[in-house]
């Protein structure tokens with residue numbers, strides 16, 4: 001066991017898989033010489049050479065389509081998109097080429113590729129978007145969103161080995177979080193949720209490193225007031241471990257979903273609808289609540305952030321609401337907010353806001 | 354015995370002639386059968402431009418690949434796909450290579466080196482570059498030929514793909530089927546380069562314009578580009594000037610004036626090669642008659658067989674989207 005930062009864990013997993021499988025090909029903007037804007041691929045160019053770690057021009061649609069073609073004929077491309085806001089630029093190749101090839105060829109061809117990308121989260125309108133719902137909406141894609149550093153390596157290995165196109169979303173706060181990694185990383189099967197905190201009163205589903213961390217901190221605060229919150233990180237959205245959520249809601253009778261993406265048509269809506277459609281519905285003791293971006297682009301000014309990004313006090317309020325309890329005035333606001341800001345102040349790499 | 358260019362034999366020329374003739378009769382037939390309601394799939398007919406697909410695919414090796422545009426019907430015939438297979442595709446039958454999932458003009462036949470495009474014009478061009486990189490890694494000198502229209506050469510993906518291919522020295526031949534129109538948009542207005550081949554200059558690769566109505570000219574230029582790609586010297590952009598005799602597709606009305614349509618037919622690929630073969634004494638009326646007869650028979654028999662082909666099982670739709678059944682995705 002070693003304790004490494006998130007970006008080092010991803011690098012270890014990539015290097016391990018590149019040693020094992022000659023077909024793995026890393027491509028993306030500034031991943032070679034620079035090692036990527038969050039240093040995930042640092043040193044890999046020197047170690048594996050230009051044919052396997054290839055710097056790309058600013059041509060996201062071109063090189064995503066190219067990766068899909070290479071995957072069809074036997075390579076295992078792992079694309080780094082510089083940040084998640086670039087998805088719209090290459091969405092045609094993702095939606096129409098990568099996602100549909102197995103289907104339209106009736107399985108004669110398939111596209112074993114990974115697109116990994118940082119979701120930068122809280123900087124500006126063009127560098128903060130989380131598009132997981134948009135991607136999960138597309139038949140043919142798998143969507144992985146690891147939140148715990150110790151899950152990064154195993155989920156990345158499983159994604160590279162998966163025969164289908166996988167979108168691998170790395171909330172940038174995870175790059176600085178420390179986690180334990182075994183000497184040889186083993187794949188973690190896609191479609192298995194992680195129970196981060198066990199609890200009996202409220203099921204709280206969250207994804208994205210910053211959101212899961214906030215969920216855990218709020219759960220700890222709530223515990224001090226006698227509210228037992230079960231925190232579940234689904235880890236992958238497609239495939240989705242619905243059973244884990246259903247089981248938990250059957251136990252607690254209450255569901256809160258937390259995500260950073262826009263609430264309208266967000267993935268939280270899908271979860272809430274699926275619970276309404278399951279045996280957990282009759283066990284519900286309160287309305288299901290989503291805590292998410294209210295539907296605005298992330299503004300630049302920090303003063304405006306609290307209206308755009310879900311905050312700890314919003315989450316706490318949601319928990320008290322489903323508990324039908326009055327939130328103690330003195331309690332969480334300051335403590336939780338301070339803790340969350342601590343996380344937000346630490347990111348390293350290219351954007352240090 | 355007459356000598357033919359590029360080391361081609363009389364037999365090769367006759368085969369090319371038959372492929373072009375086949376393409377022509379296929380085009381006429383599907384136009385008629387679609388309009389008569391016998392074929393449910395809207396066809397994109399390549400009448401007038403048959404020599405491009407035939408000439409560019411003819412000399413390829415079994416391990417090479419092609420990526421057709423929506424209109425490169427001849428790529429299928431030249432790579433050995435039968436019209437029965439394509440008619441099963443046009444009917445959406447279970448016997449279709451796609452199992453009824455996709456139309457015949459976006460059908461992949463990997464066993465014959467035909468890669469899939471999407472329904473999006475020019476999106477296939479980067480895909481071909483990626484395939485070329487995979488072929489290059491195999492190190493056997495295999496290449497891919499990628500087709501697209503004049504309209505496609507206006508898309509960003511065309512330009513990005515050419516830049517990437519040049520940068521990575523990908524063994525790919527880009528073949529532009531310049532039929533002068535994208536849907537109803539005249540290339541003379543919307544393609545600002547004088548020739549599409551001029552666009553190669555920006556990407557430091559050879560760009561060549563050839564007479565797409567002369568199958569031997571297409572063949573010669575394509576083979577030169579293929580050779581370059583095999584030797585690791587990188588991509589070529591080959592523009593074949595050709596004509597689309599029919600409207601964009603049968604559901605669209607012809608918008609071009611009759612004199613334009615008439616003029617196009619003065620340089621017909623079937624006539625150009627046929628005249629040459631007849632001058633050389635290689636193609637008698639009797640040979641043509643028997644080819645025509647065989648082709649008509651094959652087209653009619655295949656249509657009839659496809660009309661009675663089995664339809665897919667509805668539950669099939671839940672397979673081959675992911676490696677697991679679609680129902681395993683949890684939501």
Ligand SMILES: Cc1ncc(C[n+]2csc(CCOP(=O)(O)OP(=O)(O)O)c2C)c(N)n1
Nearest residue numbers: 424472473474502503504505532534535536
């Ligand atoms: C990206 C995209 N835009 C529009 C269409 C609709 N469309 C289908 S074919 C076509 C014209 C294509 O022209 P060209 O590339 O010259 O090929 P041609 O039809 O002449 O063979 C258009 C606009 C499409 N399929 N994809």
Ligand SMILES: [Mg+2]
Nearest residue numbers: 502503534535
């Ligand atoms: Mg055209």
